[in-house]
Amino acid sequence: MCGLAGVARARPQGVSAQLLERMAAAIRHRGPDGFGLHADDRIGLAHVRLSVIDVAGGAQPMANEDGDVRVVYNGEIYNYLELRHELQLRGHVFRTRSDTEVLVHGYEQWGEGLLERLNGQFAFALHDRRTASLFLARDRFGILPLFYAERGGDLYFASEIKALFASGAVEQALDPEGLDEVFTFWAARPPRTPFRGIRALEPGTWARWRDGALSVRRYYTLDLTTAEAEPADAVERLDELLRSGVRLRMRADVPVGGYLSGGLDSSIACALAAQGSPYHLRTFSVTFDDPPLDESAFQQAVATQLGSRHAVQRIGGGAIARVFPDVVRHAETPLLRTAPAPLYLLSRLTREQGIKVVLTGEGSDEVFLGYDLFKETLVRLFCLRQPDSRWRPRLFDRLYGYLPPQARKGDFWRRFFLNAGSPDDPLFSHLPRFRLTTRIRDFYADRFRAGLGAFDALGELRQSLPPGFMGWSPLGRAAYLEIVTLLSPYLLAAQGDRMAMAHGVEARVPFLDHRLVEFALRLPDRSRLRGLREKAILRRWAEGTLPPAITRRPKQPYRAPDVPAFFAGTEPEYVAELLDAASLQRTGIFNPEAVTGLVRRCRAGLATGVGENQALVAILSTELWHREFLGAPARERAPASSGELGAGASIAA
């Protein structure tokens, strides 16, 4: 995995090497192994490289024989050997062993039709000199990032927003609507970002820029239509897809390790990796000093069974607060949870231990219906069918087992779910969560709220839903919303790619092999959520492969301490600085009086509910984000000389 950046000019005025070097330097953490750029009168391409496949020959930008097609690319094409073979049969001549070259020849052969043939995680920018156009593309689920901004007819693009700012040409300003989406969904919904004028290329889309005009097209759509009955060979087919997905993701010229959470999904990924690895498998886990959050016993059980060399990143008091400003800088968005912070530390440990590629379990909970939210949706529907039933609402007490027992019983708890919305609302499944999250809006400063005008994040989401959405089952609709509002823009981004790449670690996601996703989403709901038993078919498959303690274990969501991370021990200085009334007044997003009330309750140990924990992390991270990106211009702070790009630099002009 790597980082890319570049500029496409509307007029042939050239792109300076210094400009490209500044952009590349801002994302150097993504590719510490090499650097390259290409510049001509209309196009500038820059690349920072993490060498994983064809370490010696895979330098970028990479062109075809005559230089007509040139690409900078971040990611992995796992079926590159098969595609390479197919292209060779059609007469293409390859000069390297890298997957990058498959993009070059594949684009020559199939144009944008190439994308449907790729099995992988990718974002790339490809200059086609024959048509004087630039082609941008992003993988189906948004595992890897790609941002762009149009300025004066020119297009600036990069793996991370900080590279756009480092160009000096892209305005640094907040987008209130993007922020309001963060405080509704946990992340802005692509193409929106929290920055004005900066867009995220949506997962499953491509864009073509030509003569100063950009057109965006979707090449991949999710279909949540389920089969009537489970195929007789469903478990065998699942077995093939899981093994194939992991086997392809073990392709690398460096050792591939695994993140082990202690849950079912990462255990499956690591178990299959251990079977196929030519190396002694390395596994990595986060452990918490706080017992309710800690899963180390389960992690250890799996590591022992797999015989992996296991390393742990312990999260004790103060660890999260110490790195939180760096976490926000890498995430480039306000956060509602501190959960990315332990993963930031885990990728540092992984890299220090010499591993730069890991498998993770992301994506399984969405497609195999693992989250409590899916059960909650079923229970709400069940209760609403007989609103007078006194016993049906007691099923809510069985959800969210990780919350304190006294908080998830009784009338108030049950009514929160029952009154959250009507089953006719397309967003029914997510209304309790959205309702809880949007309580952050209570803290808005009046002027910021006024600036939002009539903006309606939920209304826009409803408008964006695909035709046929209401024809899917309630769980299908819930899974779709979970994928587009949380998985792609938050879990794979702020908590995924950004935390891993902060230390040059590539996270590979076997459960998001599109063949497996399509298979799983087509299974009847009851194959995945049987009664209130989540991921049923996956557990059936895993029996015999993993310890029963893992296959029978209920889902435990990954969580990290939020308010206690900043207030339980020594309070970091930046908390008081940023949450000071005068500082908040200057930033202008939150009401200082309201925040002062929240901080008082945090310091007194009273802010124990989900709403206040989210609000505190949201406000603090927003102020950190504002200080980082909307304070001094990035150009003043980014390393400006090519010398800082380090060894391995190559410049082709």
Next chain:
Amino acid sequence: MDQQTTGPAQSEIVDRARAYVRENFLYMRPDWTLGDEDPLLGSGVIDSIGVIELVEFLQGAFRLAIAEEEITEQNLGTLAAIGRFVHQKCHANGSGGSVRPRQVA
């Protein structure tokens, strides 16, 4: 001395509960008018963990023991309901106690 006259008046219970709710759950919405019959849950004023805090406050402030089965919307759903419930408990059992209250309509 008659226990019926020693406990707090219903209006005092309502006022103290209102002050507590304002300070702890509505500090971010100082302009919010909280009427005696306004729902505390439906309006998003208090979440389920907030209810536990509220119960602890009521137990401490009025020297009561509130049983889990008493934590209902009927007893705690509005300031007025809290006033009736706490008043009844105090006066059913001196200034405190764990005797179940009569159901309030």
